[in-house]
Amino acid sequence: SQQGEEDPQALSIQEGENATMNCSYKTSINNLQWYRQNSGRGLVHLILIRSNEREKHSGRLRVTLDTSKKSSSLLITASRAADTASYFCATEGAAGNKLTFGGGTRVLVKP
Amino acid sequence: DVKVTQSSRYLVKRTGEKVFLECVQDMDHENMFWYRQDPGLGLRLIYFSYDVKMKEKGDIPEGYSVSREKKERFSLILESASTNQTSMYLCASSLFGRIRGEGYTFGSGTRLTVV
Numbered sequence: 001s002q003q004g005e006e007d008p009q010a011l012s013i014q015e016g017e018n019a020t021m022n023c024s025y026k027t028s029i030n031n032l033q034w035y036r037q038n039s040g041r042g043l044v045h046l047i048l049i050r051s052n053e054r055e056k057h058s059g060r061l062r063v064t065l066d067t068s069k070k071s072s073s074l075l076i077t078a079s080r081a082a083d084t085a086s087y088f089c090a091t092e093g094a095a096g097n098k099l100t101f102g103g104g105t106r107v108l109v110k111p
Numbered sequence: 112d113v114k115v116t117q118s119s120r121y122l123v124k125r126t127g128e129k130v131f132l133e134c135v136q137d138m139d140h141e142n143m144f145w146y147r148q149d150p151g152l153g154l155r156l157i158y159f160s161y162d163v164k165m166k167e168k169g170d171i172p173e174g175y176s177v178s179r180e181k182k183e184r185f186s187l188i189l190e191s192a193s194t195n196q197t198s199m200y201l202c203a204s205s206l207f208g209r210i211r212g213e214g215y216t217f218g219s220g221t222r223l224t225v226v
Binding site: 033035040041042043044045048088090098099100101102103104 | 154156159169
């Protein structure tokens with residue numbers, strides 16, 4: 001079963017708007033990571049947030065983590081057509097180095 | 112930049128064939144992983160390895176095996192390919208005891224079709 005579940009499954013926005021997607025998970029984690037995947041390609045690591053952190057920024061990306069609710073959100077500000085991709089959250093459990101991925105959110109940014 | 116290279120971008124094999132998917136990374140990462148990705152199911156971990164000659168089963172190891180004879184190379188083997196193994200296969204690597212802020216580095220994927 002998947003550890004992370006993203007919501008929504010798909011998102012369509014206009015260029016310049018913000019895109020927000022959420023991730024929920026079930027068990028204790030060491031960290032939570034977000035990845036981007038362009039169509040038919042490999043995943044690219046975007047940002048990692050540790051279990052003792054609540055918010056993290058990287059460029060136009062903002063990630064929050066609420067361990068009490070077992071949830072995270074990824075905000076992409078001022079979206080661009082190049083942000084069109086699928087976004088995945090992944091959790092690393094307390095036991096070790098392997099990641100468990102959610103089903104992803106497909107984001108379409110219309111020019 | 113760390114690079115993870117998967118030997119084939121597209122592969123078509125026949126049912127019953129033995130299939131080798133190769134993955135090479137060039138940054139001395141200890142950890143290597145094989146995932147498969149299917150629509151609606153996300154990424155599922157098949158096998159992973161923390162060191163040479165070491166392997167651990169992931170969530171869906173049935174029908175697969177792996178080999179790690181050298182640190183930089185992690186091979187996924189389909190002993191007898193079946194149509195339900197048609198999928199996108201993704202290899203990834205990471206540092207053990209990861210440096211702060213780093214995640215996995217993925218290859219571009221191998222789209223395998225079993226006919």
